[in-house]
Amino acid sequence: MQSAGNPPHLGSDLRVPVFLKVQRIFFAICMVLPFPLLIVGFVTAGNLNPANGNIAIANVASMSLPPFLDLALVTIGLFLLPFGFLGMVSLAMSRSPWLASIGGVLSLIGMMTTIAFAAQSDMTYDMAQLGSSPQFIALWNRFNSDTFMTACLILFIIGFVGGPLLLGIALGRARAIPLWAAAAxxxxxxxxxxxxxxxxxxxxxxxxxxxLFLLGSIPAAFAMLKLRKEEESAPKNR
Structure with a gap:
């Protein structure tokens, strides 16, 4: 006999809330979309990792895309990427909590430093538009090697390199994605x-x-879209 307080259709209690569906879709998009934007931005920008400002300014002056459009693509990609990292953390958290947590924190710290490098790129674009000069080259070299930028570079390497690296290992250990994707x-x-x-x-x-990051993130995005975990953890009336 059915108790008076229980609804007749328990299956309705297993429906995944809409906000979880929207959250998963958003995280899945943020795992994939940033990388095509970054790839296009960096390909058209030329070499932004030169040994001196003279080369950097000359490279920007010969860009195939308008500097504003190129900077916009990279900025949008970097804005969405932290949410993709959060999605990866949630995928790996159940079976590899320590690696996922440390990797997530380091990734977010690394992303914070990209603001400084975006400012550096914007300054380089302005210098290229105004015309290269010895003063601009000296300023670029000084700005790129001062204490603040050096600290940002160290944090970037630790965070944006070490953080996702740990996330990849965590996703592989958690079997959230295939091992080849984690290796990528x-x-x-x-x-x-x-x-x-x-x-x-x-x-x-x-x-x-x-x-390579995109190649490994596509399976993670598909894993994020699966709602099995939410369905299993949905509250049930007994």
Whole structure:
């Protein structure tokens, strides 16, 4: 006999709340969309990791896209990416909580430092539009090597390289994504460790790095869209 307080259709209690569906869709989008934007932005920007300001300003002056459009693509990508990291943390948290937590915190710290590098890029664009000069080159070199930018660079390497690397390992250990996808995320973060200190051409290394990251993030986005976990954890009337 059915008790008076229980509804007749228990299946309705297993429906996933709309806000969880919207949240998962948003996180899934943020896991994938930033990387095509960043790839296009970095390919068209030329080498933004040169040894001196003269090369940086000359590279920006020869960009194939308008500087504002290029900066907008990169900025939008960097704005969405932290939400993608949060989604990855949620996928790995149940089975690899420590790696997911540390990787998530480091990733967000690394993302905070990108504001400084966006300002550096904007300054380089302005210098290229005004015309290269010895004063601009000296200012670029001074700005790029001062204490603040050096600290931001260290935090960026620790956060934006180390954080997602740990997230990739956590996702693999949690079996949230295939091992090949986790390996792609890890490899995508190892490449900048080699490329940046060696001043390798960022218009080549960055697209390759973010392409690997995109390859590993697509399975994570599909995993985020699965609602099985919410369905299993939905409250049931007994």
């Amino acid at each position: 995320i890890v490899l995508s973060r190892l490449l900048p460790i080699i490329a940046f200190p060696a001043h390798l051409n960022s218009s080549i290394t960055d697209p390759v790095s973010y392409g």
